[in-house]
Amino acid sequence: MKATHTLAAAALALGGTGAYAQDSSDPIIIPIHNWSSQIVMSHAVGQIYEDMGLNVEFVTTDSQAVYESVRLGDVTLELEVWEGAFGASYRAALAKGGMVDAGEHDAVTREDWWYPMWTKEACPGLPDWEALNDCAHLFTTAETGDKGRYLDGPVDWLKHGKERAEALGLNYVVINAGSAAALWAEIGAAEADKRPVLVFNWTPNFAEAVWPGEFVEFPAWEDGCDKDPAKGPNPDALYDCGNPATGYLRKVAHHEMTVKWPSAYCVLSNINFNNAQIAQMAKFVDTDEMEAEDAAAKWLGENEGVWQPWVTACTS
């Protein structure tokens, strides 16, 4: 697969057919983070670019610090800007200048309190959040006493679990995990004896395929729930709503990309994945144990009808 790409690239470069000749031959630098869907998507887009005869290089970077790198041009683009997780870093970098918005994917993102399906058997009132207090005894541990335990994401993800628990009068202790790996380990350990657990989770990610589960349905998000106490059921508290159930997934690029690689930028702005496609790419890696490059090649091979139009739209 790789060989054919390289060949195609060589043919294009040698022939200089001119379709994308205005694009620079400097490598487009694509950042890679530590979750599968982003890695496969980055490789898929990289292979599309290579097909177009462009040079691509991948660098591994931190998913928060990457926006500063995009702004400075150390990396060229970013394919997965999650509203909930990276919205703040994204807006900060956008305000400083140097970064351009390249549109949204169809895919929606959601991050909230979550439980694996076996939990529901013990607490049938779920996913309604009001069932949480009745079931608090199911989630107790040695160190939380008679309160339930909710494992929130790392503190720096700023998920406001503690504030939510207080605002809605939940009888829970909120503990912060230190990393995504810690969240998975907690679910993995509970899986063996089907112990009920309540953890922070998000979609799309690989966990859905491994542990089927559901989000807790909190009072629906209203704009300003994090700034205006009047919003949401508790008139005196902030964060008394669930997170937005349909957050955006966005693409961004370094501002010079529009002039240095105009066709590549055009393709980038056309690129549009939906949740099912992302889940499928992640599955190749997470459950089928493929390497990211091969998974991307396989996906591209099977879905030519999806991505070819993004490219052809930019040739005319």
Added chain:
Amino acid sequence: MAVASTDYAVQKTVELSLRNRVLWAMLGTALLLMLCRALGILPEWLIRLPEWAIPPSDIWLDAAFSFVQNDLGLIHVTRFVAEGPLEFLLDATANLLYGKRRWPDLGPIPWTAIAAAAAVIGYYLGGWRMSLLAGGTFVWTALIGQWEIAMQTMSVLTVAAPIAFLTGLGLGILAWKYAWFDKAIKPVLSVLQTLPFFTYLLPAVIFFKVGPTAGAVATIVYAIPPMILMTTLGLKKVSTEVVEAGHMSGCTRWQMLTRVYIPTARTEILVGVNQVIMLCLAMVVLTAFIGMPGLGAKLLAMMGSFKLGRSFEIGVTIVLLAIMLDRLSKAWVVKQPEHFERGTPWWQRHIFLLFTIGAFAVFVALAQVIQVFSEIGRTQHFSRGKEIDGIIKAALDIDMVQATTEWLRWFLNVNVLIPFRNSMLWVPTPAFILLVVAFAYWLGGRRPALYATVFFTIVAFSGWWDRSVITLYTVISAVIMATLIGIPLGIFAARSEKWSRRILLACDTAQTFPSFIYLIPAIMLFGVNDVAVVFSILIFSMVPLTRYTIEGLRTVPPEMTEAADMSGASRRQKLLSVQLPLALPTMAVGFNQAIMFAFFMVIIAAFIGTQDLGQELQRTLAGTELGKNFVLGMNVSLMALTFDLTILSWAEKRKKALGLA
């Protein structure tokens, strides 16, 4: 023996009474402060420093960094180095080892050629066993499907280690030549050796661009200190006879250095090389946090998608690489240079070099013909990730294991750790400092006490007191538990040669296993809480305790144990009254290392979920708060240094008293 220690005691009586009075005064004041707090009459500003008294040191530091970085233009220099020579070197090795499209466009070198060359070098340095280890490691890496990522790691290592070696050697020579330089650099080195690695990473990213360049710089800086220390040590030990011989044969200063001093200090310098390689490998894995590709990055990605089996396999590769590099470089230390008779033909003198080149060339040629010899495809590897996943999960699922860990989690959390933490946090700041100083004074003497006072006062004024106390609480808990397990294990192992060897090998493996792999089993066994944190630190810091206990007990002079046997001591009496007291100074060194390892690991344990300095440090990594990052790192370093100075000072005194020094 007994006579010696009474003599020592008599000598010290006068000093002791003064010492005791000072000690009691400190303890008394601390107790009084705590009593006042218990009665509720201690004013607020004596419990914790008020907000207004804490200087905004992070903002000052940020301003200072910004001045150096932008106004003095340091960033242009560092960025030039990063994008110029350093990137060039990294690109060249990257091309050779894993075929990145850069100059010289020759790579990737076939894996069989590298494995064959390594096997020949192994044979030259240490016979068949080394040959098997060196060649086998590379074959394993290729067959398990990790060749490319392993070579990404090696490509940085092959640049970073030589640079660290040369810089360390140069600075070491300077420190040996000029006493003032030695004096100036010593404290810097101590701080560098105790600074948490997160503090190396952020400045590296800011000054040297995210990716391999920053990773290489952080790795180099991390690995330099022991090289400097070993070089200075080796050069100082060169005997005057050798120096005089050099002078008599009319050496110039340069010849003195290159022909007399450095060859004579060869052993120490090579020990330094060994340290450089090991530290480089440890750090190069950790630099995955700042976007360095390779084994570390793959490991993080695998852990992020909960693939225990694959993570474990990567861990094994790292251990094999580490043990191979360690054993090969140690074999090089032991191997004395060969001298040939005049007139031996060139090929005979360099027979092994020729063999290496030959083996390399043969496999490069073969690789042109046979595809598998050049690149092993991803689908051909023998990784058994899924199966290992199953085994790990099944092992954690055994009812006995579950019941035990459940009980331990309950018992340790509710009865030991949480009460201990709360009481440490309850102690008023000045009383806490007094207690630490009293400890340093009691164990180490006046100088360590002085340092403890200064260091902990700085920590108090840094504005991160509570988090520092929590860090200290975790370290102390873990080290106490490590002592309870590690020392008995060492005593048991020291009884026989066979068990000593086995346990020492286990120690080596545990120590080179990438530290953050321990985190996942810890969480799965104990959940996200303090027990998991303490447990993961415990594994890591038990290693030096066991190692030095074995070392200490086995190097007790045989006359002493024979004397004990002759006076009819039972095995227990011999152990308690003869062997252990004599081994204690060595064991103290191990204890000290255990504390240093615990301070290192407690920062990594932030990935489980802690509320200490590590968590804040981890948070700074995603941003650009250089000042805060530095303040947090200094706090860890200052606390670690306090223990370091105290315990080493005690061990030194004790060795003198026992006549072992």
